[in-house]
Amino acid sequence: MADGMLSLSWNNHRATFCHILATLREKERYTDVTVACEGKFYPVHKLVLSTCSEYFEKIFENTPCKHPVIVLKDVNRCDLEALFCYMYEGAVSVAQSNLGRLIKAAEVLRIKGLAVPDEPPISDRRTASSHHHHSSDDRSSPHPKRRRREENSHSHQGRSQSSPSPPSSPRPSPLHDGGDSHPAQRSRSDSQWGDHGATDREDGGMDGVADDRLGDHSTTSHSAPTPPQVEVMVDETLVKEEMIDQGDTGQEDMMDSGMDYGSVGSDSRLEGSAGGGGEEDHMLPGKYEPKANPSQQAIPEAVVEALAGPSGMQTWLGGGEMPSGFSGLEGYTGSEGGQDLHPPSQAPAAHQLVGAEGGNEASLYPLPGHTTTSTTTTTTSSKTHRCPYCSYVTIKTTNLVRHIHTHTGEKPFACPHCPFRATQEDNLKRHVRTHTGEKPYSCTLCPYRSRQQGSLKRHVWAHHN
DNA sequence: CAGCAGGGGGCGA
DNA sequence: CGCCCCCTGCTGG
Structure with a gap:
């Protein structure tokens, strides 16, 4: 192996990479997500945002559309631009007076390297209480660049970190969605969604025209730490998530709880799904309702990871691609539909069955062990169409297409009045x-x-x- | 008990 | 193929 191996290294790789990234963003090329803030729209790349923030990553994970629009409320536009600069170029210059606010925004968005507590220069990163990062950060983020410690300590390290402690005081519960936990119920209060097109309220963050007005408003509102909100709009006006700042301690707690799921108190669910039943908390409905608590998202994700391995499910969910971790699909299928398409014990057999039945077909596909077939070619006999993901069989191709949507999460039919989408x-x-x-x-x-x-x-x- | 959503079968054009 | 209908499960009052 060592014989004759050459190490080819691209000396300017990092610089070139960053430069090209910035250029692509400038030209708005390949941008696949739009961040709206104070009436301005920023076309950016999911890849970059996901890389720099697990918060965004989770949003994208739970927003399986091609080009979502994320509406950031109560985040200063200037801060956001600075953060984009930071994310794309790895550095940004900021006035000292604005640093606190910027850090605050970074904390809200959990920008890696910025939203970290001001710790002593650590060579060993403790996962101590004050550390808000996932331990997975350490592996997922290649360069978790931190803000230089001096800078943070310059501008009141306590401020950026402990300022959210006041928010622990009772606030007018922007987490109103905590009450209506079901999208069905939400639909009754559709006034929230009813006027996406013509937003005449201030909280209509999508209104890109009311630029100045919103700008003034938010600059004033930023003097006081208001709970920032995030909306995620899929496609035009489809999915909306509102998220609020829980305060630093809250965030850390959430992150912690998101890590050791067992302590969340939902371990029963975890056990249930991990136990092979495949019955899990409904994931898809959750995607369409504002979940302010990331820990709640972390649980299904944990299940997914436990079943399918890291990010396997996301790939599958978003692109409809078949991951190699097929077992994870099983679990997710059960969680998604709620109604089992097949007896759990029967499912694995079904996959093998397909592979055995369409032996000549299976040889055409890259994973002979699993039945990764395209939808249209999965016919066992003359007329039946078999789902490549499960044991579902139908004689109608339309039924199969419709059924496969339950696997891919695709919901082609969007409600004109609210973010609801239907299969x-x-x-x-x-x-x-x-x-x-x-x-x-x-x-x-x-x-x-x-x-x-x-x-x-x-x-x-x-x-x- | 009612509202709502997910998902599948059946029928007719 | 599109539409209609159905069953079912979940949730909240």
Whole structure:
């Protein structure tokens, strides 16, 4: 092995890389996410944001669309630009007076290297209480550059770190979504979503026109540490996540709890899913409801990682690609649909079955052991279509396509009134009625009306039986 | 018990 | 293929 091996190194790789990255951003080339802040829009790259912030990474993980729009509220535009500069170039110049605010923003967004507590110069990074980074940071982030310690200590290290302690005081609960934990319920308060297009409120962060007004507003609001909010809009006005700053200690706690999931108190769920049942907390609905608590996201992720290995599921979820970690897919399938498409014990057999059945087909595919077939070619016999992800079989290709959406997470039908997306057009129509108030199904025996036929049926059965 | 969403089968154009 | 209908599960009052 050592014989004849040459080490080829690109001397200017890092500099060139950074330069090209910055150029690409300048030209808005390959940008695949837009960050909106104070009415301005910043086309950037998921890759960069994910690299520099697990916070963004998680957002993208849970936002399986090609070009999401992230609306940052209560983050100063200048700070954001500085942070972008920092992320793309690895350094940024900032006025000392603005440093505290910038650090604060960096903490909110968990920018690696900036949002770290001011510790003594550590050669060994302790995962002590004050360390807010994941231990996984150490491996995932190649260069966790920290702000020079002098700078932080210059500008009140306590300020940037301990200033959030006041936020622990009761605040007007911007975490209002904590109450309505179900997207279904959210839809009743669709006034939140109702006016994405014409936002005349100040909190309509998407309003790119009200630039100045918002700018003034936020600059004033930044003097006081207000809970920053983040909205994630998928495609146009589809998915919205609001996240708030929990304060430093809160963040650290969350990060900690996100690490050792066992202590979150949701270990029962974890056990349940890890136990092979494949039944997990519903993931997809969670994606469409604002979850301010990253620890809650960390749990499914942990399950995913436990089952499929790091990032395998994300790849699968986002691009519909088949990861090699097929077992993880099983678990996720169960968690996603809630309704098992197959008996859990039967599933693995089913995969093998497909491989065995379509032996000639399987040889065409890169992973003969697993059935990574394209959707259209998975026919076992003459007319049946088999799902490459599970044991589902149907004679209709449309059924298969529709079914595969449950695996890929693709939801082609977007509600015009809210971020809800549906896998089936019919389901969307049904959902839209929750906005329009239409109740087409009326009971013939009483004044009861319902939006869903099934509801009426259930009503009749219960009352007029 | 009602509202809502996920997912699948059936039927007709 | 598109639409309709159905069953089912989850959630909150």
